Amino acid sequence: MLYFDHCASTPPYEEVVKTMMEVMKSQYANPSSLHRAGTDADKLIERSRALLADQLQTTNGKWVFTSGGTESNNLAIKGVARQYAGRGKHLITTQIEHASVYETFAQLEQEGFRVTYLPVSESGHVRIEQLEEALTDQTILVSVMHINNEIGSIQPIEQIGRLLKRYPKAMFHVDAVQSIGKLPVCIEEWGIDLLSGSAHKLRGPKGVGFLYVREGVTLYPLFTGGSQEYGNRAGTQNVPGIVASVKALRMSLESLEQRERRMRPLKQKLIQLISGIPELRLNGADPSAAHIIHFSYPGMKPEVIIHMLEQRGIMASTKSACSSKEDKPSRVLLAIGVSHEQAAGGVRISFGDEHEERDIVALGAALSHVVEQLKPLERRLT
Structure with a gap:
């Protein structure tokens, strides 16, 4: 074959499968439990979080583990829009985003937000001048994917980040699900406030995503009922999946x-x-x-x-x-x-x-x- x-999905590294099996066998306790087995599991998550930050060279933010790229995108976009609606209700994205971004913006329109869907060129690229024309003093979020998941067009993320530095009210979200492990991604250097990734796109397990959140950015949570993931995502963490995902990321970046x-x-x-x-x-x-x-x-x-x-x-x-x-x-x-x-x-x-x-x-x-x-x-x- x-x-x-x-x-759509990648075959996992053999080493990643072995790691996930080993952690499933040895670290089955709930990482929120106060006993030793729970704290051992929690330490594995925090070590994985530190390794993730090190691999993607971030020092000015935190990484939130999710169930995948779709949740990461939803949490970033809805989290910012709902948290900062008092500053403005204008959002910007593109006409060629993944459905987990595009349909999220459509939902926010039903909540009263105004969304500008930027057109793209015949080659599938955003024009910086059109983005600049769309920005207003009510714009609180710009979301542009790095690599398009259908035609592969690479967006000028660095240039967009440079432009948005002149608009401090507008936060910058990047769907990097198709680019992490395929292209260099310079999160902090490019002025990215939020960035989404997914493990099974880079030869890790399904069911694990990650979201970079710049220091100082607060998200309105999608899920409530627990304080996990800095209060951004309630629910018991997938310890073996998280550990295996960070290993897959390291191997892909190498x-x-x-x-x-x-x-x-x-x-x-x-x-x-x-x-x-x-x-x-x-x-x-x-x-x-x-x-x-x-x-x-x-x-x-x-x-x-x-x-x-x-x-x-x-x-x-x-x-x-x-x-x-x-x-x-x-x-x-x-x-x-x-x-x-x-x-x-x-x-x-x-x-x-x-x-x-x-x-x-x-x-x-x-x-x-x-x-x-x-x-x-x-x-x-x-």
């Missing part, structure tokens, strides 16, 4: 530069192969992540392509895994200006550490065969 769906060097030529090879198939259209443009390629077969339902690739032992996806079962065009593709037909026929390929050039060649050959088989059915499957 060739697994090309790393944006191989970050090597990963980028390996994946960039693989992406270029696949672009070359896809460009040789006239029926397919590439979506997005550089600067983009090395591990993501998105293309469309206009006039063809993407799930047909996905299932035909699966029959050949190749796993890919249509769009975000959270939205892949929705039978409607990609919101992200529509935002970059492609036709409705092209936006409805998108397929995402996302690489991992295990891939080599021969895997890309095999994928290219499979795509060519699938397209040849589908051409006679093109009109009937739209």
Whole structure:
């Protein structure tokens, strides 16, 4: 099997699986308990928190452990909006955010907040001048993802952070779920106030996320009923998951530069192969992540392509895994200006550490065969 769906989830490191099993066996006490077993578990969490801060080079904030990227995004956005609504009720995000961000802003609109959804260029990038035009003295939060989860566009996070330093009332949230372990992320240097991550996107376990909260920022909690995680997230912490996640983060960061060097030529090879198939259209443009390629077969339902690739032992996806079962065009593709037909026929390929050039060649050959088989059915499957 060739697994090309790393944006949805990644195979965990073997060492991470072993660590999680060991901690599950030895540290099963509730870390909030006052007895020794509880305090031992709590010490493991705090040690993991310190290691997380060290790995991502943060000294001026705290890390909150959550259940994943979706919760981290919700806590950051709703937490700031509800806590600081007295300062202003204007929020800014983009038209191409992950559903866990986009739909969170839609909920806040129902609560009386005004949201500006910034357009993007044809390549899928935010324009700094449009962001600056959207800022007002009522803006309390700007949320922009680092790497888009569908087309891989890399947003100018450093430049946005530099701009927002002139607007101290506006806090800056970054969804870095697809970028941590893939690109350098300089949280404090770039002026980021809140940053979301997810362990299973970087070869850690599912069910663990993390959220950076700059010192001085207070969040209105989503959950109540306990004082865990500095009062930001009530509930018993996932001790084995947290320990294993921080180990996965360390391992991913240690191989970050090597990963980028390996994946960039693989992406270029696949672009070359896809460009040789006239029926397919590439979506997005550089600067983009090395591990993501998105293309469309206009006039063809993407799930047909996905299932035909699966029959050949190749796993890919249509769009975000959270939205892949929705039978409607990609919101992200529509935002970059492609036709409705092209936006409805998108397929995402996302690489991992295990891939080599021969895997890309095999994928290219499979795509060519699938397209040849589908051409006679093109009109009937739209």
